[in-house]
Amino acid sequence: MATSSINVPSAGPVAGWRSFLSKLRSGDEIARLITFLFAASVVLITLLLIYELWIDSALPRHKFGLSFFFTRIWDPIAENFGALPFIYGTLVTAGVALALAVPLGIGAAIFLAELAPQKLSDPLQFFIDLLAAVPSVIYGLLGVFIVIPMMRQWIQPALKSSLGFLPLFQGPAYGVGFFTAGIVLAIMVIPYIISVSREVLLSVPRDQREAALALGSTRWESTWKIVVPFARTGIMGSIFLAMARALGETVAVSMVIGNTPTISSSLLSPGYSIAAVIANEFAEATGDMHTAALIELGLVLFLLTFILNGLARLLMLLTTQRGSGTAQA
Amino acid sequence: MLTMTGICALVAVSVLFFILGYFVYNGGVSINWDFFTKLPVPVGETGGGMANAIVGSAKLLLLASLIGVPVGFFGGIYLAEFSGNKVAFVVRYAADLLNGVPSIVIGIFAFALVVHPFKRFSTIAGAFALGLMMIPITLRNTEEFLHGVPRALREGSMALGAGKWTTIMRVVVPAAYRGIMTAILLALARVAGETAPLLFTALGNQYWSPGWNQPTASLPVVIYNYALSPYEDWHRQAWAAGLVLLGLILMVNIVARVILSRGIAVPRS
C-alpha cells in the first residue's frame, strides 16, 4: 500500500486543520477525494438500485405478502398477482439448461485442461470465450428460426413417441416451450462452465496428478478420480455462475418460451419466465399494482441471482484456499 | 474417455462456427448499401434499411461510455492506489453485485430513475442502463491491471520526486494502458448486444433520433422486433442486422484479446 504525502506532526485541532489544508493543496489529496467519490458512487448506485426495487414493490408486498410466491393466478384485470408460474418457468428452464450444459461443459473443460496439448487447448479456449460474447438477441434469432422449427418437426415428436409415457414429454408439440428455452439457454451458458471449470482444473497443483501417476494410475484415472474431485468446489461454483446467468436471461428466452403463465409437468408445454414477463408487460402495465407486481418479480429475480452469485464466489474462495493450502503442505 | 471429452469440446466450439456460418449465409445476402443508409419503410412494404438503428446504437454506446468509463477508470484507480482494504472490499463487492444484476432489472432501474421523472423515453435513459452495466467490467479490470504494474515503477517515479497523482497518471496508467483499453473495448462489446435494458428506456424510433433526449432505434431492439414479426422482408433484414452486430462484437473481442495476450505480463481478467 503506497504512502500519502508527508505527515506534519500535529498537536491539537488547529494543527490538524492546517495539516489537512496543506494536504489539500497538494494535488494528491484532491485526487484521492475525487477517485474516492467515483468508487463510492458505485456503492451508492448499487444501494439505490436495491432501494428502488424494494420501495417500488411495496404495494403488492403489502397486499399479498408471502402468498405472492405461491399463487398461480396472474390476472391484471382483477389485480390478482401470483409469481408461481414465473418462478417455476425460470427454474425449470434453468434446470433443463444445466442438465444439458453441465455434462457437456465439464467434459469439454476436462479435455481442454487435462487431456489436450497446449497448442490445441489455447485456441479452443479462445473460441469458447468468443462464444460467451455472443449477445442474447442473436441466440433469440437462432432460436426462433432454427430451434423452434427443429423442435416442432423432429425433436418434440421424437421425444413424445419414445418417452411419451413420462409426464415430462406429453402434450402437443408446439415447438416453443420449456424445453426449447432450456436448449437455447444451455448453449448460452456452456462457455461459462467451460471457462471457469478449465481454470479451476488448471489450478489444481501438479503434485496431485503426479502422485496419482506415480502410483500407477492411467491418465484418465488420475484426471477423473483425483483432479476433478479436487476441483469439485470450483466446478460447483461455475455451475452456480452459469445458473445465475441462465436465470437472468431475458430476450432469447422470451422469444422461444411461449409466453403463457402455465405450470405444467411437461417440458413440451409453453411457459413463462420472470425476465420474459417483465420484458413483455412492463411498458404497458396499466395500474400501479400491475407495475409494482412486475417490479416485485424483478426483486425476486435479483435476490435469486444474488444468492447464486454469492454461493459461487464462496465456492471459488474455498477452492483457491484449498489449492494454496495443499500446495504448501 | 479422451474421445468423449474431446467431442464435448468439439461440439462447444463448433456451435460458434455454426452460428457464424448461418448468419453469414442468411444475412450476407441482405447486406447492401441500402441497409446501411436508408431508414425503415412503412409496415408491410419492402425495402428500406437500418441506418437509424446503427447510428442509434453508436450513440447509445458513446453516451454509455461517458457514464461507465470514468466511474470504472477512476474508481479502479482509487481501489488500486489509494484505498484501504475494507473500503476496497465493499466497493468490489458492490461492483460484483452490480455485474450480476439481470439486465432486465437494470432496465427497470433506469426506467424508474430516468424515464419516469423526466417523462420521456430517451437515448440517455438507455445509455444510463448500458453505462451501469459497463461499470463493473471497467472497474475490476482497471484495478487488476494497475495492480499488475510492478512496484518498482511506482517507487522509481516517486524517488525522482513525483507526487502520487503524477506517478499514477504519468507512469502507472500508461504502463497498464493496454489492459485498460482492452477492458473498455470488452465492456463496450458486452453492452452493444444488450436488448432488454433498452426495451423501456430508449424504446424505438422510425426516424433519426435528434440529440440525446428522444427515443432512438437500436440494432438489438430492431432485430428483436423484426424477428417476431410475420413479414419476410423484416426477417431478411433481421438476419443482416444480426450479422453486422455479431460481426462487430466478435471483431472487437478478437482484437481486444489479441492485444491482451501480447501485452506486458498482466493478470488475466
Place this chain on the structure above:
Amino acid sequence: MKRIAGMLVVVLALGGMVWAQSALLINGAGATFPAPIYSKWFDQYHKANGSQFNYQSVGSGAGIKQVTEGTVDFGASDGPMNDDQIKAYRTKNGAGILHFPTVLGAVVPTYNIPGVSGALNFTPEALSGIFLGRISKWNDPAIAGANKGVNLPGNDIVVIHRSDGSGTTYIWTDYLSKVNSDWKDKVGKGASVNWPVGLGGKGNEGVTGLIKQTPNAIGYVELIYAAQNKVPYGVVKNASGAFVKADLASVTEAAAAAVKTMPEDFRVSITNAPGKTAYPISSFTWLLIPEKFKDTAKRDAIKGFVKWAITDGQGDVEGLSYAKLPKEIVEKELKAINKIQ
C-alpha cells in the same frame, strides 16, 4: 493529460454532431391493430409536412399507459379507455384525454390447418368453445357442422392469443362476452385477460408470425395482417345468422348503426352489430390525444395530422383493407378537434 484532453475534444465533437436538431419529432405509441395504416400515414404526412411522427407499435395497453404517464405525446388503442383509466389520466395530468376514431377495422380468426386453404365457417359457439379450451380438435362437430365438405383433420388445436395488453384482444373478448355468457363470466373482456388456453404472441405481428409457423394454430388478428401475410382467415356468423366475410362493405355496415347513436366522446363498441351483412367482429380504433398541450408546436402538428387523417388520409385506408370512417362521424370529429388546447 494531453491525451485525455484530446479524447475529450473528440467526444464532444461527436456529441455535437449527434446533437443536430432536425424537424419536430412527435412520439406516439399504442395499438398494433392500425399500425400498417398509421405507419403509411405518418410517412406520407412527413413527406408532405415535415413533422416526424415516431409511432411505436407496442400494443394498446402500452399506448394507454404511456400517454397517461406522459412519456409519449399521444397514444393509440382499439379498446377505448374505460372510465377508471380516464379518471386516472385526469388525476395524473390535470386535464382530460380525447378519443378520435381514425379507421374501421376487423378482427378475423386466422388459422394454419394442414390441408385447409379456404375460408372456414365459424359460429360464435365454435369460437368461444375453442378459446375456452372446450373444443380441442379441429374435427370437433361444433366446427365441422358448419363446414360440411371440408376435410378437417383430427389434430389438436393450438390456440394463439396476445401476450401483451392489446386492443385487438379487447375487441375479440368484447365479442366473445356478448355471444357467450360462459366466456363473460369466466374470462370477461379486456386488453389483457386470464386466457384459459393458448400460447402468447407479441403484437398482431407476433401472433401472425406464430400462426404462420405453427401447424393447427388458430388466433385472432386484424384483417390486414392476415391478408398481407397470406394467412387464411374464416368467416363468422353474425347476429342475424348469416356467415359474413370481413371486408370493406361488411365492416362499414357494422358501423352503420353506431353512426346515429355515437356518443360525444366517440367511445362505442360495434361488435356483434345488427344488420344482415354486418361483420360481427368489427371495431373503430382511436387516437388518444391529451386535451391540453404544453408544447404548442406539438399540439398544432397533432391537430393538423388528425384533421388530415380523417379527411385526406382516408383515401389510403381501403388499400390496406381498413374501412373509411362514416361521413357523419368525420364531421363530429372535426368539431371535436377544437377541444384540443
